[in-house]
Amino acid sequence: MKRIWILSELYFPEQTSTGHILTKIAEGLAEExxxxxxxxxxxNFLIREKRPKYEVRYGVEIFRCQGTAFNKNFFWGRIVNLITGxxxxLWKALQACKYGEIILVVTNPPLLPFVALILRWLKKYNQMAAGKPxxxxxxxxxxxxxxxREEEIGWIVKPGDIQGLVNTIKFASDHPELCLQMGVKAAKVASSKYTFTQTDQAYKKLFKEI
Known part of the structure; x- marks a missing residue:
């Protein structure tokens, strides 16, 4: 059975949008x-609750990580919470995730995509440069x-379309040859159009035009 990891600041029992959506997605995927x-x-509603650091719910294994809980009304408190969380x-993912496993990352908190990027560097993970759709x-x-869409390197799911995302992940997991083809294209696109140097030049050009 294929293993899927989901990295998200918010998850059950959180009932706000990101936590609720990710919980439903995980539980739907756990059926297969x-x-x-x-x-x-x-x-829950962004107020901390006492839950075990590890539990299983509807077939989903949940690993909870601790971070600081400074007052979010203060700028530096939010920053420290963001970094520690x-x-x-990241530390738990480095210990638990293995090469070749699927990782789903959301942008809440904003640093999580960079966590995935670090995982890619350290464990040869994910997205375009790693040859993944x-x-x-x-x-x-x-x-x-x-x-x-233009580069034909993956799929697009509308925000809030939980079933659409579940179906897309299942489809991708069940079609490894198609994923491989898209992954090869993604690696070429990353190396030819989206290097750090090219991104840096694009930002410099943008700021000069402002």
């Missing part, structure tokens, strides 16, 4: 796959969606 979640401290998730949860008009 081995699903494990690495998340932050348990919260993301770092603890992309499942983009994005509006159809967004730049990310345009890249995925």
């Amino acid at each position: 796959y081995e699903v494990k979640v690495i998340t932050g401290a348990a919260t 993301s770092t603890s998730i 992309i499942i983009a949860v994005a509006d159809d008009w967004s730049e990310l969606a345009e890249v995925v």
Whole structure:
């Protein structure tokens, strides 16, 4: 059975949008796959609750990581919470995730995509440069969606479409040859169009035009 990891600051019992959606996605995938979640401290409506650091719910293994809980009304408190929470998730992922496993990362908190990037560097993970197709949860008009569509390197799922995301992950997992073809294209696109040097030049050009 294939293993899928989900990295998210928010998960059950959280009932706000990100936590609720990720919980439903994980539980839906657990019907056919081995699903494990690495998340932050348990919260509900963003208020911390006491839950075990490890538990299994509806077939999903949940690993909770601890971070600071400074007052979010203060800027530096939010920054420290962001850094400690993301770092603890990264540390757990480095210990638990194995090469070749599927990782689903959300952008909450904003540092989590960089956590996935570090995982890629340290364990040869994910996305374009690693030769993996992309499942983009994005509006159809967004730049990310345009890249995925034009380069034919993955799939686009509308934000909030839980069943659509579940179905897309299942489809990708069941079609390894198609994923391989898209992954080869993604690696070429990353190396030819989206290097750090090219991104740096693009930002410099943008700021000069402002």
